[in-house]
Amino acid sequence: MPALTYLHRLEHPFGVHYACAASWGACYATRFDLAVVLAVLANFVAIISGNPLNAYADVRNDIHTADKRHLARAVQEIGARKVLTLAIFEMIFALALAVAVSWKVAIGVGLILVLYLAYNLEPIRLKRRGYAGPVVLAIAAGLLPSVTAYSAAGGQADPAVWLLFSGVAALATGRALWWAVPDRAGDARVGSRTPAVLYGTRHAVNATTQLTVGGLLLVGGGLWFRFGPFWAAVGVVACSAFLLARDLPTARQQLRYGMSMAVVSTIVLAAIPLLA
Template sequence: MPGLTGWRAVLLVHRLHFPLPLSYLAYAWWGAAFAAAEPRDLIGGPVLVTVAATVLSLLAGLALNTAADVRTDRHDRDKTALTGAAGRFGSRRIFGWAAAEAIAAMVLAAVVALRLGRWAVPVVLAAALAAHLSYNLEPVRLKRRGLAGPAVFGAGFLAVPGMASYFAVRPALEASMVPVLAGLCVLAFGRTTWFSVPDHEADARTGIGTPGARYGPWRTLLVSCGLVAAGLLLLGAGLWWRYGAAWAITGAVTEGAFLAGMTALAGPRRSLSRMRELATPIVLLGDLSLVAIPLLAG
């Protein structure tokens, strides 16, 4: 791709364009925020190492996805820069990066486990990495298996990894965290389904049975909105249990605000791609709220 520098290509392969890196940090830190008794708990040594391990696991999953999806993404006009970056290095090298990042993540998680005696930390990250492998690679390749793909990807990328930093602060899961985690998993399922809709033409053209390719964009959007609503209800219930009604409403509003991107579907110039573009910056608001609400409410 003309003018694409080496570092810019590396960043694109790992989806590190603004505002996504801030969201990745939020995914890695939200568990510690919910577990912390005071703000300084978020910057303890084991937590910082766990956050670094979690971010590495997320980057490994993104690089793996880039390498696995090159053939499909070449048919997507919105991903010209991404395929250009992938073409600069080749799938084999990107797979190698993903493997190295995953190994580094597990080594750091093991260090934390040995330091604290909490093996839940590497178990959480191993589960997240297993989700990425099953989503991207044959013979499982859940991306081509309808709604199973976004369910596993959403949980393995947006929700579950944050629990690693939770266990770096607390040794056991509090009961009130169950609806919070369940809500985030369902919300991530709906959000991943929603964000995948603009890719439905490229997926259908290359035989990838994503929900958008199988059911069409409008039915998929309807399903995804229902999932988002269910996730917000569960998350709100958990936040209400922990922090009260006002914070539950705040969390539900900030986490659901990305649906405002559907305004791009109104009028004669409606566009699915524009829908995603409008929603991406708003998503950061919800991601940051996961870290902010426990700290402000506490």
């Protein structure tokens, strides 16, 4: 698979997940005109721009993690400086698209980019600062894109939607925490104090479970208030399947099984407002 595909984490099933995360808000506002499409595209580019930046920043970590060495090799193949330049160009492009839509979309996309920079780059590098890492990643890749697209599509203030988006953020925090568990050895070796490094694998998996259950309650409540009990049950069942994969020990198994379950739930949550 080409190095650029690896750097952007567009291998199956990530691309579908990013597309759904970028468009969730528009789906719940049920409007897709040109401005909304541009806002969704800005979201998508902003989300994937964080991946080459992360590969650039994590090259020392990834070289010590068996299932992530392909990312380090991709950075080495293209060149670290070129990878960083690519990430910056994509961020500028995402922001330009957002500015073309509205100042609200520009603020939303700008915040996504700021959080990605803070997550990855020194001296802040929130990835190595305990729970700040997964929380910021969930906000940048889950909550903010949803709110940005919802605003662009003319969505009105609705407690049910805020419950739903908050639930999505909780689910994304749990998944970000879970996704970092196989990286524990590589992160510890370079001094990244992730929750799995600080508190151990079992703690991280238990926290993932708790965050997922909390997210399910919020998602279920939001869907119930907005669409009724049937669609709430559909959404909760789809999202809860991820719990079956919480103990997978390697990134390869996580990608094959856990992320596939997560992506199915992402598709279901995007489809519910269009079908209900």
